[in-house]
Amino acid sequence: MPISIPNTVIVPGQWKVLKGHTVCEEIELAIRKALPESTVFTHLEPKEDPVSFGDIELLIERWSKQHPLWWEGRA
Template identity: 50%
Template sequence: MLTGRHELDPTVPMLVAVYVSWTGLGILRRSVTGLMDAALTVEEQDALRRALEPHLVAPVQVHALRSRQAGVRRFVSMHVLVPGDWSVQRGHDLLERMEADIRRAIPNASVLTHLESLEDPASWEDVPLDRG
């Protein structure tokens, strides 16, 4: 007899079992969530938009903007369209500034950019993720 009271002795172990089960489910849920990709939080999506805004001055455009999180890492990829007569250096400098602003806005972000020409019709549409 644990408590000395017959009505409490079976109740205490059941409460402990419920607590242990509840805690275990919470740990399992957090572990599985850390292994699966998910969308960025609304706050992070807003921060991403604010980071890009200063760079999206005509004629610069962005499409195929994709973002996700996996554990503590954040991933952002996008295609940036610029005039075809821009030098490689000018386009590269723009992308470096955009990537730096995104990383400041979203810590732990891995940013991948792809430079495209506005004059190339192949650049105007997103590429489907399931090309296979």
């Protein structure tokens, strides 16, 4: 069964695009090795921008609603 995995990677803003891209490729490769049927969508964000953390907060909110027993006590 195919799995779509959204992924946000937050890196220092002063990194060159190539370095951030290389890190993302390594992460995606590790995920695909662990989950061969997965498709990974990675979004790269600079850590200095507060807006960068909005996606993560949204994912945590969705995950906690979908998996309330797992999430209980972690907030």
